[in-house]
Amino acid sequence: MHVGILGPVEAHSPDGKVAVGGPRPRTLLAMLALRVGEIVPLDRLIDELYGSQPPSDAANALQGQVSRLRRALGRAELIEFHPAGYRLALEPDQVDACRFATLAAEGREALEQGDAQAAESLFSEALQLWRGPALADVDAADHATRLEQQRSSAVSSLIAARLRLGKADVGEIQDLVRQNPLDERLRGYLMQALNQQGRQAEALQAFEDARALLADELGTDPSPELRAIHLQVLRGQTQRELPAQLTSFVGRQKELRRIASLTARLITLTGPGGAGKTRLALQSAGAGAIFVDLAPAKDVAAAALQALGLKETVLSPEDRLTLALRERDTVLILDNCEHVIVQAAQLAQHLLSTCPSLRILATSREPLGITGETLCPVPPLDPEQSVALFVDRARLVNPAFVRDQHTTDICRELDGLPLAIELAAARTRALTTEEISERLNDRFRLLTKGNRAAAPRHQTLRAVVEWSWDLLSEDERDLAASLATFSGGATLEAVEEVGRHDIEVLDALVDKSLVEAADGRYRMLETIREFCSEHKRVDAEHAAYFLDLASRADPELRQRNQVQWFTRLTAEHANCLQAVEWATEHDPELALRLVSAMSWYWYLKGSRTEVRGMAEKLLARVPEQSTEEYAILLALAAPERVQSKLAELRGPIKQPFVLIAWAMLAGPPVPDAPRTELQDEVERSDDPWIKGLVGFSNSYLGWAANRDRAAAIQNCRSALRHFQDLGERWGAAQILDLLATLTEDPHEALALTDEALLAVGELGAAEELAELRGRRADRLLDLDPDQAEREYLQALELATQAGLSATRALANAGLAKIAQRRGDLARAEQMLREAQRELGFGWMHEAAKQQVEEVLSELVRSREV
CATH class of the missing domain: 1.25.40.10 (Tetratricopeptide repeat domain)
Structure with a gap:
């Protein structure tokens, strides 16, 4: 059963339209429908049915009308009796007025969140429920007026949504203005719609008509809102909508909360290319924000003028922007500032000082570097969000996609970088996740099929990183390539020793989101590290540094500060393994010394199984010798051979791990066996x-x-x-x-x-x-x-x-x-x-x-x- 009151009162059962009856049964049904699911008191129903002259037996008369209505509906249980009154036992969505109110509320929420497309769809669906004037065939003027006001509000909101989409119907708005000549909101919509179509003269005339009518009829001037629209038209300004997004927004709840909590007038979202800074800015800015894409721009002020729809005049672009924004309470998004960072900083400084209600949300791979700036880093997605993004994008091209362990591995290998994840997900149309995972060691060749309509620098993974690389100075590129040699990040000491550049160059790489600084270490995302390492490597310097570090650390591991040194070597574990692997191929003797220096740490850490394969490779590349270093290598690579080699050694002992290897592998001495020279030593x-x-x-x-x-x-x-x-x-x-x-x-x-x-x-x-x-x-x-x-x-x-x-x-x-x-x-x-x-x-x-x-x-x- 469905009941309609947005027009003549009517009811529909699964078999068709129901003949409700005369005026009083229709009025009774309408009153119950207005509060569907609630108990309507007896006295209220009597007032609505009989007005100021109820019959002497009003309660019995009401009961008679209820009986007639029940018979007409064919289902007596739909109208329940309660001691306090009667109740229409339907779900809210079974009454058109309730359905209308729900859709209109959802439309308003969509409009507030900046989703004009969804808002238009919801308001259109809501207004289609109307079949004429509300409660058209019953005497319920107050209720009808309230419903008509809700209808008028929904119509206005629908026009607002269409204005944001750039497709408002001027003729429709003109008809509404004729019906409601004193409604200033509709007058403003008409001016905006005319202005969007380039009909500025008509828009200005519409304002003059409104001003004259308000003065004649009410003796008032136009409202501040209508005057602001008039000023917008005078300046030749048209409101541009934020870029519509074609995919769902995944994750970033923590960053959205942080941005929402900030009161600063300049917030800069910083992070590496492909981290999703632009999408986060659009998501957080809300409706009414002004979006300026600086990626293709050479002149920041000119790009901002274009985004505002402003024409050039004799005024300077900066002053023209000030005039347009001085009285506006809005957010200006300056997107992709890194290649015009100085211009962007200067314009932001100028606008913030001349437009007191303006806020700026910038995205850049480095800060603007001006007073009052609050930084909001945009890190890679966490593992859970990374997988959610991969699954969402994979199902766009492969609806049957199901996540597996390889999905998690891919997201981890791609550092949780959203663009890289989306490019990899696009590959699931042709490759399995296992095949994608196996090919990530050559990720720049694999991740090449992006959105053809996107900016060129966002179409491939290489293009994303190359954009950042091209913005670096020669010194910054040299240090970035040097730092890329470190597989496990690096301390400041290591960067300075191996990279041989001042700390200012390192700071610049951190500012430009090529390097992350945390807990006293400097790291690169694996994608960035792989790209930078193509340009230069400093493996020999890297290996020499870690041989020196291991040699200094080894004696400390047997003294009071052993925990601190153990922790330090643990932080450098990946770098030390990398150094051994490189030296094994290019300088086996250095590798042998490094293995010896690391042996006691590896024993304490329990890494002998982990390093055995590497030790076996080195054993095949160095000549046999009667040295501690060779005995240690045997202990790691071929323990069955170490006992005979230990018998050849002479003191003094330089690396005590030899003694541990002796005890572990040779075992307790045989009673009465002759003593060796090493034992005596x-x-x-x-x-x-x-x-x-x-x-x-x-x-x-x-x-x-x-x-x-x-x-x-x-x-x-x-x-x-x-x-x-x-x-x-x-x-x-x-x-x-x-x-x-x-x-x-x-x-x-x-x-x-x-x-x-x-x-x-x-x-x-x-x-x-x-x-x-x-x-x-x-x-x-x-x-x-x-x-x-x-x-x-x-x-x-x-x-x-x-x-x-x-x-x-x-x-x-x-x-x-x-x-x-x-x-x-x-x-x-x-x-x-x-x-x-x-x-x-x-x-x-x-x-x-x-x-x-x-x-x-x-x-x-x-x-x-």
């Missing part, structure tokens, strides 16, 4: 770190040989002091772990293990964290099996991340013990078999294999019992 060392390591080794070996617990503990305490005096956490953790093994108090063992975990956790030593977590589980096994299980699982996860198969095997063995105690023998055996498969070369693997086999034997015995 190590024992005589005055290096406090090596002395602590020797003390730890002697404690462990002494306990293993003679089981003298007290002597072993005493030796441990002495060795611990060496590491504690140095402030060295790794060595202290090793001895704390051994003390936990030596103590006979299980609670003390846990406390010592926790102290060791705290030390290596502060350092971030991945391998030790995994091993200590597993040993903490061992020490909890008889105290708290549930907690022990959680610790084993955590050790398993950490060992997986660090690539420690022996530690994984031991964790699985511990979990198997717990499963066996719970009676799940099948599960226990499965885990032990898995642990056996984990183990390979080296004495540590042999020791782990022995423990696994012991647990397996115990399991077999328990099954036999």
Whole structure:
């Protein structure tokens, strides 16, 4: 059922139009429809039906009219009785007046948000619901007047939307002015429509007609709004609409909120090319803003005049703009200022000082650099928004597109740069996301098919970056290319040492959005870095710098400031790997020295698995030699060969990682085996770190040989002091772990293990964290099996991340013990078999294999019992 009151009152059922009846049933239906879904009080309905002379039995008379209306509608339940009154049981959209009000409200909202196209569509649909004068065949003048006022407001708003679209109908507006001669808003619309069509003389005459009529009829002058339109026409000014957008706006909620919260009169959106600055400016500016595209411009003031629709006069362009904008409360968007930055800054300064109600929203790859400017950086999209943008644009060309893991990978590889993401999404019409992802190492060839109607600099990814590159000075280009050599960003020290330019040049690159500065480091987006690195590379200088840094850092990693240096090397991890890779190809001896200098850091970080492939390449390119550096390389690339090479070494030790490699790969010395010269040299060392390591080794070996617990503990305490005096956490953790093994108090063992975990956790030593977590589980096994299980699982996860198969095997063995105690023998055996498969070369693997086999034997015995 639908009810119409925007015209004669009528009702329609699915079978067709319903004969409602005479005046009183129609009036009753109209009154209920005006408040559809609400209870209309009895006394109000009586007043509407009978006026000032109701019958003596008005309540019964009303009930009789309700009965007639129910019979006419054919559905008695549509008019519900309540103690307080009657209710029409329909949805609001089933009454044309309610539907009209909803559409008109949505149209006003669209108009306020600057979407004139949507507003026109909504108001047109709303006005099509009208079939004539409201409530045409019932006596309800007040209600009809209110509805007609709403209709008039919607008509005015429809004209406003069409004016913004540049397609207002002059004849239609003239008819409305004749019907409502004192409506100044309609008079203003008529003047604007005439002006848009180039009929300025008629527009001016329309103003004079309005002024004369207002003076004769009301004795008043035109309103300030009408006078402002008159002044606009006098200046030859026509309002231009913001560029219409053909795709949806995705993300940027944080930036939109920031812009909306700012009270500054000059806001500059800064960011690299393709970051979406223009789209963000248009989205945030709102209706009535003036858009000036400076990309093709050489004269900023002339471009602004053109955007305002102003003709040149004897006045200077700046004064002409001041005259046009002085009394206007509006936003001027100066888009793409970077190539005319000085002109844009000068015009902005002039207009802001002469037009007190004007605000300017600029977009540029660098700030305008004038007083009062507030910067709003436009960073790459976050991962979630990047994927949302890719999916939205991909479905425009491939409606069946479904996101997958490659979608996320593509967006990450493209740095969340909106234009690059849109160009990649356009490729989904012909390529799968996997194929796109695989080709991003040559992104400038892949991302070449953009919007043909866009400016040339936005049609390909290369063109976007090239636009920025061409605006740089020679020094800026040289430093940009040098900085592009750094794969992991760079500190100021590194930039100055490798790039060899003053800090002012670096500041300029930051200002021009080619370089990001954060947390004391300077980085480039990968797309920009790839482009800049095509022009120049400084790999030799880069490798030399990081060899020097690693050489300085290495001894510090065994002293009190080891955490700070570890953090610094972690920040340079990618750069150091890059340096080794380059040197392996071009200077193997330098690569060998760099591997040696980085070896202790890599061990602490747990990166031996990560660097093994790189070490194998280097091993194939350097001649065999009896040096510490070569032994370290073998420890990383071919550990099965390192033991024989260690036997060839002579002291003194320069890189203590040799000793760690010796302990890890050679294992405990064979009893009564002849001592080597290197062993004697190590024992005589005055290096406090090596002395602590020797003390730890002697404690462990002494306990293993003679089981003298007290002597072993005493030796441990002495060795611990060496590491504690140095402030060295790794060595202290090793001895704390051994003390936990030596103590006979299980609670003390846990406390010592926790102290060791705290030390290596502060350092971030991945391998030790995994091993200590597993040993903490061992020490909890008889105290708290549930907690022990959680610790084993955590050790398993950490060992997986660090690539420690022996530690994984031991964790699985511990979990198997717990499963066996719970009676799940099948599960226990499965885990032990898995642990056996984990183990390979080296004495540590042999020791782990022995423990696994012991647990397996115990399991077999328990099954036999």
